[in-house]
Amino acid sequence: xxxxxxxxxxxxxxxxxxxxxxxxxxxxxxxxxxxxxxxxxxxxxxxxxxxxxxxxxxxxxxxxxxxxxxxxxxxxxxxxxxxxxxxxxxxxxxxxxxxxxxxxxxxxxxxxxxxxxxxxxxxxxxxxxxxxxxxxxxxxxxxxxxxxxxxxxxxxxxxxxxxxxxxxxxxxxxxxxxxxxxxxxxxxxxxxxxxxxxxxxxxxxxxxxxxxxxxxxxxxxxxxxxxxxxxxxxxxxxxxxxxxxxxxxxxxxxxxxxxxxxxxxxxxxxxxxxxxxxxxxxxxxxx
Ligand SMILES: Nc1ncnc2c1ncn2[C@@H]1O[C@H](COP(=O)(O)OP(=O)(O)O)[C@@H](O)[C@H]1O
Ligand SMILES: [Mg+2]
Numbered sequence: 001x002x003x004x005x006x007x008x009x010x011x012x013x014x015x016x017x018x019x020x021x022x023x024x025x026x027x028x029x030x031x032x033x034x035x036x037x038x039x040x041x042x043x044x045x046x047x048x049x050x051x052x053x054x055x056x057x058x059x060x061x062x063x064x065x066x067x068x069x070x071x072x073x074x075x076x077x078x079x080x081x082x083x084x085x086x087x088x089x090x091x092x093x094x095x096x097x098x099x100x101x102x103x104x105x106x107x108x109x110x111x112x113x114x115x116x117x118x119x120x121x122x123x124x125x126x127x128x129x130x131x132x133x134x135x136x137x138x139x140x141x142x143x144x145x146x147x148x149x150x151x152x153x154x155x156x157x158x159x160x161x162x163x164x165x166x167x168x169x170x171x172x173x174x175x176x177x178x179x180x181x182x183x184x185x186x187x188x189x190x191x192x193x194x195x196x197x198x199x200x201x202x203x204x205x206x207x208x209x210x211x212x213x214x215x216x217x218x219x220x221x222x223x224x225x226x227x228x229x230x231x232x233x234x235x236x237x238x239x240x241x242x243x244x245x246x247x248x249x250x251x252x253x254x255x256x257x258x259x260x261x262x263x264x265x266x267x268x269x270x271x272x273x274x275x276x277x278x279x280x281x282x283x284x285x286x287x
Contacts, residue, residue: 027095028056029182029214030080035089036239037075049075051239053089060212064219064229064248066270068278072240073218077184080216081107093182103130106180108172110187114159120146120170121155127177145173148207150199165196169203176207182214189224201228205252222271226250227258234273237280244273 032055040046049072057063065073078084080091082101091098093105114123124142133141146155149169159167168188175183189197205228208215219225225232226248236243248266250257257263 029059029061029094030055030057030216031090031092032056032076032080033090035076035079035086035091037072037079037084037087039075048239050079051241053235053240053242055233055242057214057216059214061231062208062215062217062229064217064225064232065235066219066222066225066232066274067235067240067243068237068274068281069220070238070281071235071277072238073220073235074186076240077107077186077216077218081105081184083107103178104180105182105184106175106178107184107186108168108175108188110190114167114171114174116159119156119158120151120162120173123159123170124173124177127174130178142173142177145176146170148176148210149173150203163196165192165200168192169200172204172207176211180213182216185215185217187218187220190219190221197224204228209252220274222274223258223267226263226267226270227252232270234270235277237277243277246270246273 032053035050035053036048037050038046038048053072053076055063055076065076067073075084079086080093080098082098082105086098093102115126118126121139121142124145125138127145128138128141131138143152143155146152149172151166151169151173154162154166154170159170162170168191172188189200192200201224215229217225217228219228230247230249232246232248233242234244234246235241246266246269248270250260250263250266254260
């Protein structure tokens with residue numbers, strides 16, 4: 001385990017070559033440099049959502065973005081996903097500037113975006129269509145993903161017949177079917193009850209162990225971030241900046257991890273960082 005407390009801003013860590021990746025000499029998969037983003041709605045006030053954010057994420061790395069509500073977590077994810085225009089700063093994926101959405105980046109939202117008129121199988125098959133596989137192979141592949149997320153037996157169910165947790169699993173299976181190198185997840189388990197959530201978290205870790213995708217996982221739940229990620233990026237209150245980057249590279253296979261003293265100490269440490277920021281939001285001390 002390399003959990004060594006707060007390691008400073010990711011930009012610095014990256015420049016110092018201390019990226020927590022499987023191969024630390026590899027160039028980062030995702031490089032965010034000096035991103036500032038301002039919303040300018042036609043009505044209402046302009047909001048600087050992000051201010052000079054730099055972040056490097058390695059291949060196969062699992063990073064959590066954590067911070068108080070409104071600090072720009074979703075904005076940063078959408079910028080990486082190519083859903084918002086980059087105005088100041090740069091974002092590259094595998095060395096190429098992001099100019100729009102692409103099949104290399106799959107996104108999973110809090111509110112599952114399944115086609116209600118398609119079955120679980122139909123939804124997952126949709127993700128596979130792009131790859132031009134023969135029909136039989138497509139069905140086999142789809143079944144593999146459905147089983148991977150624990151939905152075996154529900155291939156013919158429609159979204160309306162599934163619980164929230166099952167819908168979110170189906171949405172993850174569909175995103176996996178596109179086979180993106182990068183999974184961008186925006187509070188995907190936020191709407192689930194505690195039990196379902198802990199089951200699906202364990203499943204996500206198992207999927208990550210199998211597929212080794214690069215994952216950026218947005219959450220405002222400290223325990224979730226520490227449990228899932230290898231590094232947690234703590235963001236400040238609006239305008240969002242990177243406040244700290246904390247290594248959370250625990251042995252996720254350890255069944256007793258959630259009760260281990262080093263785990264709970266890490267949760268406390270990060271909780272304090274986030275709490276300070278949340279207080280600023282509450283007392284209106286943000287710009
Ligand atoms: N479409 C929008 N138009 C104007 N302001 C927005 C819009 N979306 C988000 N914002 C503002 O940008 C800030 C960051 O939003 P967001 O990225 O959704 O935060 P988070 O995901 O951390 O809760 C918020 O404080 C919000 O006021
Ligand atoms: Mg959000």
